[in-house]
Amino acid sequence: MLRSSSRExxxxxxxxxxxxxxxxxxLLLALGAFIxxxxxxxxxxxxxxxxxxxxxxxxxxxGFSIPQTLIxxxxxxTYARTFLVGLLNxxxxxxxxxxxxxxxxFAVGIAxxxxxxxxxxxxxxxxxxxxxxxxxxxxxFWYFAVLQALPSPxxxxxxxxxxxxxxxxxxxxxxxxxTGFAATPWALLVAVIATWGLVRxxxxxxxxxxxxxxxFKLGALLLIGLPAVxxxxxxxxxxxxxxxxxxxxxxxxxTVLPELMALWLALSIYTASxxxxxxxxxIQSVPQGQxxxxxxxxxxxxxILRKVVIPQAMRVIVPQLTSQHLNLIKNSxxxxxxxxxxxxxxxxxxxxxxxxxxxxxxxxxxxVYLLINLVVSLLMNLYNARTLLKER
Amino acid sequence: xxxxxxxTEMVAARRPPDLRRGMVGWLRANxxxxxxxxxxxxxxxxxxxxxxxxxxxxxVIQADWLGNSREACSGEGACWVFISARxxxxxxxxxxxxxxxxxxxxxxxxxxxxxxxxxxxxxAKRWVGLFAMVAFPVIAFFLLVGGAFGLEHVPTxxxxxxxxxxxxxxxxxxxxxPIGVVLALGRRSQMPLVRGFCVVFIEFWRGVPLITVLFMxxxxxxxxxxxxxEFDKLLRALxxxxxxWSAYMAEVVRGGLQAVPSGQEEAAKAMGxxxxxxxxxxxxxxxxxxxxxxxxxTFIALFKDTSLVLIIGLFDLLAIIRxxxxxxxxxxxxxxxxxxxxxxxxxxxxxxxRYSQHIERRLHTxxxx
Numbered sequence: 001m002l003r004s005s006s007r008e009x010x011x012x013x014x015x016x017x018x019x020x021x022x023x024x025x026x027l028l029l030a031l032g033a034f035i036x037x038x039x040x041x042x043x044x045x046x047x048x049x050x051x052x053x054x055x056x057x058x059x060x061x062x063g064f065s066i067p068q069t070l071i072x073x074x075x076x077x078t079y080a081r082t083f084l085v086g087l088l089n090x091x092x093x094x095x096x097x098x099x100x101x102x103x104x105x106f107a108v109g110i111a112x113x114x115x116x117x118x119x120x121x122x123x124x125x126x127x128x129x130x131x132x133x134x135x136x137x138x139x140x141f142w143y144f145a146v147l148q149a150l151p152s153p154x155x156x157x158x159x160x161x162x163x164x165x166x167x168x169x170x171x172x173x174x175x176x177x178x179t180g181f182a183a184t185p186w187a188l189l190v191a192v193i194a195t196w197g198l199v200r201x202x203x204x205x206x207x208x209x210x211x212x213x214x215x216f217k218l219g220a221l222l223l224i225g226l227p228a229v230x231x232x233x234x235x236x237x238x239x240x241x242x243x244x245x246x247x248x249x250x251x252x253x254x255t256v257l258p259e260l261m262a263l264w265l266a267l268s269i270y271t272a273s274x275x276x277x278x279x280x281x282x283i284q285s286v287p288q289g290q291x292x293x294x295x296x297x298x299x300x301x302x303x304i305l306r307k308v309v310i311p312q313a314m315r316v317i318v319p320q321l322t323s324q325h326l327n328l329i330k331n332s333x334x335x336x337x338x339x340x341x342x343x344x345x346x347x348x349x350x351x352x353x354x355x356x357x358x359x360x361x362x363x364x365x366x367x368v369y370l371l372i373n374l375v376v377s378l379l380m381n382l383y384n385a386r387t388l389l390k391e392r
Numbered sequence: 393x394x395x396x397x398x399x400t401e402m403v404a405a406r407r408p409p410d411l412r413r414g415m416v417g418w419l420r421a422n423x424x425x426x427x428x429x430x431x432x433x434x435x436x437x438x439x440x441x442x443x444x445x446x447x448x449x450x451x452v453i454q455a456d457w458l459g460n461s462r463e464a465c466s467g468e469g470a471c472w473v474f475i476s477a478r479x480x481x482x483x484x485x486x487x488x489x490x491x492x493x494x495x496x497x498x499x500x501x502x503x504x505x506x507x508x509x510x511x512x513x514x515x516a517k518r519w520v521g522l523f524a525m526v527a528f529p530v531i532a533f534f535l536l537v538g539g540a541f542g543l544e545h546v547p548t549x550x551x552x553x554x555x556x557x558x559x560x561x562x563x564x565x566x567x568x569x570p571i572g573v574v575l576a577l578g579r580r581s582q583m584p585l586v587r588g589f590c591v592v593f594i595e596f597w598r599g600v601p602l603i604t605v606l607f608m609x610x611x612x613x614x615x616x617x618x619x620x621x622e623f624d625k626l627l628r629a630l631x632x633x634x635x636x637w638s639a640y641m642a643e644v645v646r647g648g649l650q651a652v653p654s655g656q657e658e659a660a661k662a663m664g665x666x667x668x669x670x671x672x673x674x675x676x677x678x679x680x681x682x683x684x685x686x687x688x689x690t691f692i693a694l695f696k697d698t699s700l701v702l703i704i705g706l707f708d709l710l711a712i713i714r715x716x717x718x719x720x721x722x723x724x725x726x727x728x729x730x731x732x733x734x735x736x737x738x739x740x741x742x743x744x745x746r747y748s749q750h751i752e753r754r755l756h757t758x759x760x761x
Contacts, residue, residue, distance in 0.1 A: 024585040044618075117423055132692070136699045137730060145727040352611065358612050362607055366600045373598075
């Protein structure tokens, strides 16, 4: 039987294809109208305030100084340079925070599974206390209540007369490379490449012959030994600049700002409480049968941990760990509350207030974080694809 | 002949050895089962005592609690006078004294609603929930802002303290959940334009820090609207917070939507249900139930992040305390101030996380693999 009558198809507005087109058309129109409205309003507002648009301001002289710069910077530098200095400061505190948070997080997460009741409870208390207090409160606490309460440079706490702790920060001995030092980092690079080759070779050899190589010991020897030998052979071209109290302040050495210390402490401690939970759930996600099967094969405890538990736990841990690392990078923007000169504080803060280029500056700042997010997500997808359970 | 080796009665069970029972047994099993564990226990206990005892002495034993100036403090321990002397402003901010009963009323109403929703035995959850999501915000708005029904208008610039923190948190929670649900549904839509829009929207907010969102709300939003329109500072922050957290909420809800078996929706389709009927009656109730812990975790994160508004110059709980610390009469009480702020936030967040764990256990209707 032929079905051709339009009455059986129902009215047009009940047709799914038509409805989809209609909904999307409305969305497109609304979006378009919204964008046109925002752009025209913005243009009118900018004109009224006499602000020129565009990124030309990046080439202008910034005219303010920044307390911590990893690259050459002065008041004469351009806004583009300001952006770079802020970005590097953000990356510095993020990198420091990621390393510390991961170490503390793994330690606490493993401690939560300890058979020792007291240790496990202590780790639980750590997690419950620090993840339920806002990061900003923790940053302000470390900065104003702890680091600002330290003594003045004259009465610094000192460690071995080389490291000093006072209200202006931590003063550390500063290594000064002399001529010929460049050989040592090169030796380290060679050692890293050689170790990588060694690991590959050992893996293939074990697959072929069944005999393992002491990779860990050989690798450690290579990584520490080769640079050390080169360092000594070139005549130890490194000098330490030891900080000394001269008048009211320290001369020599390198000073770690209290802002950096406070931010680093708070970020690491806060993020570690989340990482600890991830590590705990990751380890607990490995089925008990896996460990029992490995024991039945009479594998030694260390091998069970390294070859059975950790690889399976890591599959659960790594994606969540990465998202915590991304959170840490984003949270480092709270630096602006205590005046650590990160990207948001110097660029979206000071530079914005001086130039008034709100749109360009906020857009650039957001783009940086979006880009970091995007790159890490891509890497994460690659990792996931590699470690995916290969089900047969 | 009597077999002397036969036992004809049950032998009473003997007590286990003393070392396996009670306190001693527990200690041996949990703290001193191996020499290494014993050493760990002792070191941990000593470190803990070294940390806790001075903290306790400072915070409780030698602390001063009441008074109205810093002279009331002996200086031995914590000076909680700093908090108690400005308790009013910590709770109400700069809200005019004559109108504070309105804030109290909103607090009371909120407490009743929350208690009603949390205590399982109380009836009519659905209606109370609907009231809390729809009617309560309207009532609270008129009570807090005023300017109608004979209530005096209180500009949002006077809001502050705990009251502002709770306002931002509540608006954020009530606003971000529905937007998040819509975004999550949009992300699973068959329509490419809708899906694309939702993906870009979600990933954008999730990729940037909240600080930059607040900056954007405070410096860029005024540029986007016609000059005549005055955008309230608090409202701008609220819009930013709502969009930011709705993206996170959307991802949580999406997790729940993916966990509902597709047969559920297909069955609903076979019954002739339309899209909104399928979603509203079949899929979403199951999906949301699955992700309640995730939703509460997002609430907790949102609550903690309300403290960020201090950076754009709103006076929430933390900002009030911080401004109190710069008062020249009260210099040097940073520790007391921040410990108190931490405690308040901690109590809220910890109870929320406990509640989420409780609900997770209660809703776990036997699907444990």
